[in-house]
Amino acid sequence: MTARLFELMLKAAGYTVVISVASIGIGLLVGILVCAAKLSPRPWLRWPAGVFVSFFRGVPLLVQLLLIYNLLPAVGIVVPSVVAALVGLSLCTAAYQAENLRGGFASVPRGLLEAADMAGLSPWQQFRRIRAPIALRLTVPALVNEAILILKASSLVSVVGVIELTRTAQNLAASTYEPLLFYSVAGGLYLAINWIVAGGGALAERGLRRGRLA
Amino acid sequence: MNKRFFVQIALGMGLSMTMPLLAQAQDSLARVKAAGVLKVGTETAFAPFDFIDAAGDHAGFNVDAFAEVGKELGVKIQWVELPWDGVLPALEAGQFNMVAGPATITKARMERYRFLSPVAEATVAVLKGAKDATIQKPEDIAGKMVGAGKATAQLAQLKTYSATLPKPVVAREYPAFNEAYADLAAGRIAAVANSLPNIAYVASKQPGTFAVVKPPFGQTSYFGYIGTKKPDDQPLLDAVQAALVKIKADGRMKKMQEKWFGTSFDTPDVAPEPSF
Amino acid sequence: MSFDLAVVVAALPAILAGLQVTLGIWLAALALGIGLGFAVAALRHFGPGPLGLALRLAVEVLRGTPFLIQIFLLYFGGPFVGIRLDPVPAGLLGLSVYAAAYFSEIFRAGFVAVPRGHVEAAQCVGLSRAQIVRRILVPEMTMLVLPQCVNMAVILVKETAILSIIAVPEATAVISALGSQQYAFVESLFLLALIYWLLVEACGWAGRALERRLSKFRFA
Numbered sequence: 001m002t003a004r005l006f007e008l009m010l011k012a013a014g015y016t017v018v019i020s021v022a023s024i025g026i027g028l029l030v031g032i033l034v035c036a037a038k039l040s041p042r043p044w045l046r047w048p049a050g051v052f053v054s055f056f057r058g059v060p061l062l063v064q065l066l067l068i069y070n071l072l073p074a075v076g077i078v079v080p081s082v083v084a085a086l087v088g089l090s091l092c093t094a095a096y097q098a099e100n101l102r103g104g105f106a107s108v109p110r111g112l113l114e115a116a117d118m119a120g121l122s123p124w125q126q127f128r129r130i131r132a133p134i135a136l137r138l139t140v141p142a143l144v145n146e147a148i149l150i151l152k153a154s155s156l157v158s159v160v161g162v163i164e165l166t167r168t169a170q171n172l173a174a175s176t177y178e179p180l181l182f183y184s185v186a187g188g189l190y191l192a193i194n195w196i197v198a199g200g201g202a203l204a205e206r207g208l209r210r211g212r213l214a
Numbered sequence: 215m216n217k218r219f220f221v222q223i224a225l226g227m228g229l230s231m232t233m234p235l236l237a238q239a240q241d242s243l244a245r246v247k248a249a250g251v252l253k254v255g256t257e258t259a260f261a262p263f264d265f266i267d268a269a270g271d272h273a274g275f276n277v278d279a280f281a282e283v284g285k286e287l288g289v290k291i292q293w294v295e296l297p298w299d300g301v302l303p304a305l306e307a308g309q310f311n312m313v314a315g316p317a318t319i320t321k322a323r324m325e326r327y328r329f330l331s332p333v334a335e336a337t338v339a340v341l342k343g344a345k346d347a348t349i350q351k352p353e354d355i356a357g358k359m360v361g362a363g364k365a366t367a368q369l370a371q372l373k374t375y376s377a378t379l380p381k382p383v384v385a386r387e388y389p390a391f392n393e394a395y396a397d398l399a400a401g402r403i404a405a406v407a408n409s410l411p412n413i414a415y416v417a418s419k420q421p422g423t424f425a426v427v428k429p430p431f432g433q434t435s436y437f438g439y440i441g442t443k444k445p446d447d448q449p450l451l452d453a454v455q456a457a458l459v460k461i462k463a464d465g466r467m468k469k470m471q472e473k474w475f476g477t478s479f480d481t482p483d484v485a486p487e488p489s490f
Numbered sequence: 491m492s493f494d495l496a497v498v499v500a501a502l503p504a505i506l507a508g509l510q511v512t513l514g515i516w517l518a519a520l521a522l523g524i525g526l527g528f529a530v531a532a533l534r535h536f537g538p539g540p541l542g543l544a545l546r547l548a549v550e551v552l553r554g555t556p557f558l559i560q561i562f563l564l565y566f567g568g569p570f571v572g573i574r575l576d577p578v579p580a581g582l583l584g585l586s587v588y589a590a591a592y593f594s595e596i597f598r599a600g601f602v603a604v605p606r607g608h609v610e611a612a613q614c615v616g617l618s619r620a621q622i623v624r625r626i627l628v629p630e631m632t633m634l635v636l637p638q639c640v641n642m643a644v645i646l647v648k649e650t651a652i653l654s655i656i657a658v659p660e661a662t663a664v665i666s667a668l669g670s671q672q673y674a675f676v677e678s679l680f681l682l683a684l685i686y687w688l689l690v691e692a693c694g695w696a697g698r699a700l701e702r703r704l705s706k707f708r709f710a
Contacts, residue, residue: 389655
């Protein structure tokens with residue numbers, strides 16, 4: 001592999017990282033909203049949130065991406081390749097993150113909330129000081145897991161025209177007739193990125209554990 | 215987390231969704247000229263028309279031809295690369311102005327799309343392993359496993375031809391012809407059915423691995439670039455058609471054909487009525 | 491945009507054949523993945539150190555890279571090192587090994603989560619190592635790991651769709667071919683979404699039913 005081709009692979013890996021990180025971020029925000037809707041006492045919020053989670057966890061990402069890219073224009077929304085990829089990855093991870101968050105909130109000990117009630121904390125204060133920090137700490141490992149899943153899932157976004165790491169490897173494997181080399185290098189790059197993410201996650205967890213919440 | 219970053223992303227996404235709607239007022243040609251960009255959908259696994267070369271660059275006949283079209287229209291070309299079976303749905307969805315490909319001009323496609331001036335012959339032939347002595351003429355593929363690209367006219371031609379053979383071939387469909395070539399090299403399949411310009415190029419690049427079986431088995435056909443039949447798209451497609459005819463008339467097309475195919479074709483100015 | 495049901499009805503036999511391939515590969519990969527995953531977890535838990543380390547590395551690599559890259563390496567890279575598999579066996583092998591990596595992690599966590607006291611008690615009454623695995627570890631672990639196994643089974647259903655990229659004639663390949671051959675793009679996308687959604691919901695439902703049935707055997 002020439003230096004130039006390796007550089008192309010590195011650039012493509014950068015693209016993979018940018019798209020994945022943006023999707024995780026947007027997905028977390030949407031996931032928080034969906035989780036709030038799912039925990040809501042109002043059925044007209046709970047129901048759509050339930051369908052959202054079920055749909056985006058039930059349909060393969062490949063199909064979701066094509067739906068967004070090829071069918072949204074039929075209702076007047078033309079999303080370019082990168083946006084389609086971002087929307088697809090974000091909504092998919094949002095569905096999973098909403099469920100992770102719900103699990104986190106469900107495991108906040110009731111006793112703590114009762115104590116907070118007694119101490120006269122308002123519901124907002126309870127949320128900010130007790131429920132959110134505890135749920136966050138409980139869901140950090142799940143979030144790191146999700147980040148790794150999305151990094152790997154981003155290998156599919158070439159079906160909507162985004163040329164990332166996997167597609168670049170595929171292109172170069174075909175033009176150089178060296179599939180073994182290019183797919184191995186791509187695999188190595190994914191592995192390196194994921195190890196960095198996992199390491200970062202472990203640090204964040206330790207930080208949160210040592211933090212003022214204990 | 216940086217709030218402004220997300221606001222920007224959200225704004226950007228919102229804008230990019232509404233922009234095409236706002237721009238709908240003018241016709242397609244005026245819009246493309248105003249933007250200065252012609253968006254072309256293609257598949258980069260179709261050498262020598264469209265591929266990624268060994269240096270990692272997007273290259274091929276299409277890149278050269280559209281550079282000339284861009285010059286004629288005074289616009290830049292923006293490529294959107296998709297797997298082939300995703301290209302036509304995305305064209306219909308309005309993701310780009312037209313499709314390079316190119317695609318074989320067939321009756322079914324003519325009914326649904328507008329073909330511009332043909333750029334090369336597309337008649338289908340057999341590519342085999344260089345050391346395979348069992349295939350000497352096209353009908354020798356009877357009963358063997360033959361690969362072709364998914365959703366391609368070449369695959370349809372292979373199936374039609376197969377029905378005329380004493381023993382039908384086993385057709386294996388690939389997302390792209392590149393994968394079919396790889397499987398032929400690996401010995402998983404006995405042959406690949408693709409248009410003559412394509413397999414002639416592949417065989418010339420790897421003479422020790424592949425060989426072309428002559429004559430072609432398919433019916434004579436042409437390759438052309440595609441647009442939709444939407445009335446709104448016609449002014450733009452008229453302009454690209456005129457540019458292609460001009461490029462043919464002044465000899466530029468011939469030069470590009472010789473560069474990429476090693477030969478030139480006499481192609482009609484207007485897409486002819488296909489035989490299949 | 492219109493939906494032509496006639497196209498779908500005419501293609502039903504082909505679609506059913508594709509579904510059969512999807513289900514066949516899924517079930518086979520599930521069984522192989524669970525078996526292999528259990529073996530890997532057991533070897534890492536009880537086997538010699540260097541072997542455990544090697545297996546750990548393999549599991550990390552399989553979990554840290556996209557399935558698409560793995561299947562490309564196996565299918566297109568394989569022939570260069572003498573492994574020449576056809577699409578279906580390659581897809582089955584790739585998916586099983588991929589699943590095994592995840593299942594082994596689930597089982598490993600399960601081994602660790604079985605209370606040490608139970609194992610010690612079994613040792614005290616003189617059970618052999620094999621007996622402890624068969625009578626104590628496996629049954630207790632099954633209850634602990636069942637929800638994650640169901641989760642993984644659901645993920646595997648969706649991963650089978652990726653095998654269409656190496657020309658395995660499964661549901662996604664058949665249905666998307668229907669789209670491109672007859673220009674029935676809308677129909678094929680809707681159909682794909684619907685079929686996988688139903689499959690995944692059915693799988694999740696069956697898994698939860700199984701959990702409920704087995705929960706009466708739960709240990710305190």
